[in-house]
Amino acid sequence: MSANTSSGRPHKVTLADVAREANVSVSAASKALSRTDRISAETQRAVRMAAQRLGYRRPVDRAADATATVAGTAAGASAARAGRRGRSGLVGLITSDYNGRFSLPMLTGAESTLGASNHAALLMSSHGRPSLERSHIDRLAAYGVDGLIVVGDTTNPRPPLDARTTMGLPVVYTYDPSRDPRDCSIICDNVGAGAQAIEYLLSLGRRYIAIIAGSEDFQAARDRAKGAQRTFTLYDFQPVDVLFDSWSEDWGERAARLLVECHPHLDAVYCLSDEIARGAVRGLRAMGRDVPRDVAVVGHDNWFVFATNVHPTLTTFDNNIALIGKTAAKCLIDAINGHPHHGVVSVECPLIVRESTEVGRRTGLEGSERMFARQNA
Amino acid sequence: MSANTSSGRPHKVTLADVAREANVSVSAASKALSRTDRISAETQRAVRMAAQRLGYRRPVDRAADATATVAGTAAGASAARAGRRGRSGLVGLITSDYNGRFSLPMLTGAESTLGASNHAALLMSSHGRPSLERSHIDRLAAYGVDGLIVVGDTTNPRPPLDARTTMGLPVVYTYDPSRDPRDCSIICDNVGAGAQAIEYLLSLGRRYIAIIAGSEDFQAARDRAKGAQRTFTLYDFQPVDVLFDSWSEDWGERAARLLVECHPHLDAVYCLSDEIARGAVRGLRAMGRDVPRDVAVVGHDNWFVFATNVHPTLTTFDNNIALIGKTAAKCLIDAINGHPHHGVVSVECPLIVRESTEVGRRTGLEGSERMFARQNA
Structure with missing residues (x-):
């Protein structure tokens, strides 16, 4: 029978063997052995008999046995698994x-x-x-x-x-x-990225910094804003504004226009995504602000379609x-x-510095255009 | 031995069985049985002996046997495969x-x-x-x-x-x-999409239509342009210009500025990608043209980050x-x-009509913003 090779070394009986033996799909075999309410009684019986004939034991049962003798569920299951043959x-x-x-x-x-x-x-x-x-x-x-x-x-x-x-x-x-x-x-x-974004903007001499966040329903938005606030507190600064809404370019544009209206001295915007940053650049320009001379813009994601595709290319964090x-x-x-x-x-999300924060920096599009040629035909 | 289950039905010996028997990785077993220059002689011998013990035959050999008796290589291989057990x-x-x-x-x-x-x-x-x-x-x-x-x-x-x-x-x-x-x-x-793009623009009453293509190295660029030319010929029109270069927003913007300079009557641009179309919209606006009132813009890809993320949302072809x-x-x-x-x-690539071609059409961003909230945190 299939549990032993000709050389006598044990061959682990898998669920696939059971399924083949019972002449059912692997998925049906799995259901029959675990979730009894979703499979016919006939199939259940066939699969169980096949499992018995082949001496099949479910990995969860084997793991549970091992767990009883090793402290900690995850460690036990893992040790049980590591002890198995036939990787x-x-x-x-x-x-x-x-x-x-x-x-x-x-x-x-x-x-x-x-x-x-x-x-x-x-x-x-x-x-x-x-x-x-x-x-x-x-x-x-x-x-x-x-x-x-x-x-x-x-x-x-x-x-x-x-x-x-x-x-x-x-x-x-x-x-x-x-x-x-x-x-x-x-x-x-994300907390680290937020902290580093504000460190960097302060190091450029920017003092009137706003945050355009995405949706507050996302841990990423809360964590990046939290990291930013940590650096503001450390240096005894405050952001001029923190605006939460959605992860879209449209929101970035609307928020940037609003910020310039309310805070004419604004000199930097930390955007929590590249889409938001792209929209913010458009909004700032529409309000007569040059990026980066008047207002520096930082994004997050290093998503090439937004970060490297048009001038100014975006300074942003790579999600790594x-x-x-x-x-x-x-x-x-x-x-x-x-x-x-x-x-x-x-x-760590490394900071990638491009044109949107440093006057006179010029990062070419040629590389990204080549990438596009391959990826976006 | 493992080639038969206890019920007597045949169990196909796989390369994985051979690898287990020879105590080597599946990858090494595969190399040993096919590409002899990339594996040690010792491993080769062990694997071949294991294959012999288990009665393993490489699928390519089995297929070749079947092919000899069935007309057509692909049909033969497939028939041989279909005849095997143990899917x-x-x-x-x-x-x-x-x-x-x-x-x-x-x-x-x-x-x-x-x-x-x-x-x-x-x-x-x-x-x-x-x-x-x-x-x-x-x-x-x-x-x-x-x-x-x-x-x-x-x-x-x-x-x-x-x-x-x-x-x-x-x-x-x-x-x-x-x-x-x-x-x-x-x-x-892609040929069909090109043909349909020009049909659609002509049906809107546009008569001065240019094509901004991507890189001519790509079949997609040649095919979309070919389809467009087919419709022009059918209706006895000519494009005002066809410009090939790269698949980037930057190229779309440069090309659109050039087209307005050379062809002031331009009233439609068929762009062979959404990135190009996004750049073209920016270039047209910079030259004082309203999209879609003065110039209608069609893209290709229906890539949501470009097609639905800002106004005007793009009329484009979905790659399906x-x-x-x-x-x-x-x-x-x-x-x-x-x-x-x-x-x-x-x-077929269906045409998705949005704001960039039809005056007064308004497609909301709310849906896409929700999609973003999920995808782009």
Whole structure:
């Protein structure tokens, strides 16, 4: 039978083996063994009999056994997992990102680190739907991935995956941290970016600084504004205004016009996204202000379509998504090897200085045009 | 031994089984069995002995056998594949896209179709590097995917994957078609979009129409311009000018200024991308022209960051990437079931009418702002 190779070494029976044996899909086999209300009694019986014949045990049960003897759930599950044979060399990424702006750089970063330990990465898209997230993880687990990286797109903390879903697989959360502090999460250092933005503008001699924020519903907006306020307090300054609304160019333009009307001495604007910054540049110009001579503008995201595509090119913070991917991959490999990490790791967002803050600086568009030629035909 | 389950039904020996047996990575096993110059002699011997012990045969060899008895290489390979047991229910997408703009909608579209035949999709990123593309496909094949969708990002025809790489798996090419007409490729109907753009502008009563194209190195630029010329010829008109250069906003702005200088009667511009169109709107305004009253502007891509983010919102063609993904998935499922398609399928790019072409039309930004709030924190 399939649990042993001809050389006598054990071959782990997977859910895929059970599904094949029961002549059902992997997804149906998984449902039959876990969520009993969503599958016919007949299929349930067939799958359970197949599992019994093959000696299949669900990873969650194996992990639970190990957990009972090792302190700490995550450590126990991970140790149990590390003790298993037959690593696949595959890591699954589950993304809720719709437009790929976060998930492709994350995949690229993760792969560059995973390659060193001879792993490759697979990405599946959950469209932010928990049921799809669960079914994708079922599939990935059934095909024997060694761990999971969850890719968010909001910066807001998210509920952790439950143990029935992850079935003992190590998990690292990225961009959107897990609400459970025992989990390992890798995020952007938005507080640090906010603090550095104001340090930088003060160092340029700017004294009348406003903040145009996005929606206050997002952790990113609150964190960047919080970091900025920290630096203002440190140097005993105050922002001339802090305006929250939405993440659009239109809002950036409206806010910039309003700021010039209310604060004619305005000499710098820290915008919490590049779209907002692009709109702000337009609004400032419409009000007769030169960027950067009269008003310096800083953005956030280093999203090339907004940051490098027209003059003035934008001074902005890079979200360092590829480094988040690399860090997540490193933590996941550690967890796969039985050394899990816990808590939140913040990855620094470097400041990229371009034309929108420094008079006389000229960054060419040629490079970005070449990139466009490749990416945007 | 592992080639049979306890019920006596055959269990296909996979490359993963061989790797486990030889105690090497799947990637090393694949290299050992195919590309002999990149692996140590010791590993090669271990892998070959393991393959022999398990009775493993490379899919490319099995496909080649079948091909000898069935007319047509692709049909033969596919029929051989369809005859195999043990489908995984997984389809692999290999993308060369860096920023996810094409590959995530493609994944979403493919998944919605694959779900109906109980398949799920996995995405791997090759960064346009043929060696990485090959090694990813090795991994996917080793883990038993049923077929491959190749996702391009240039619109330019590409060399087909060679048979040693695909090992008999059915393949569908998207966005960038395969140069081999026997392959199945699904692309945007760029010629049709160009033809429709001019039909539409003529129907609005515009008579002095210019084309601002991207780089002539791209099939998309040549095809959209070709379609436009077809309609001009049909109605016995000529464009006032056709300017090729690059895919950037900066080029759109420069070209629009030049056009107004040379052709004061200009009343419409067909821009071959949304970035170009955004730049053109800026250039036209700088020259005192109102959009759309004086000059109507049409873009291409329906890339939300450019098309819906500021007024005037852009009339543009949608690349229909999700539908390309769905169509590719449908063709792939047919091929998996032994009914492969051949040749190039062009998917229509629908025209999305917004403010940049029709006076008095007002499309709100609220919807897009909400979308931003989710996507761009």
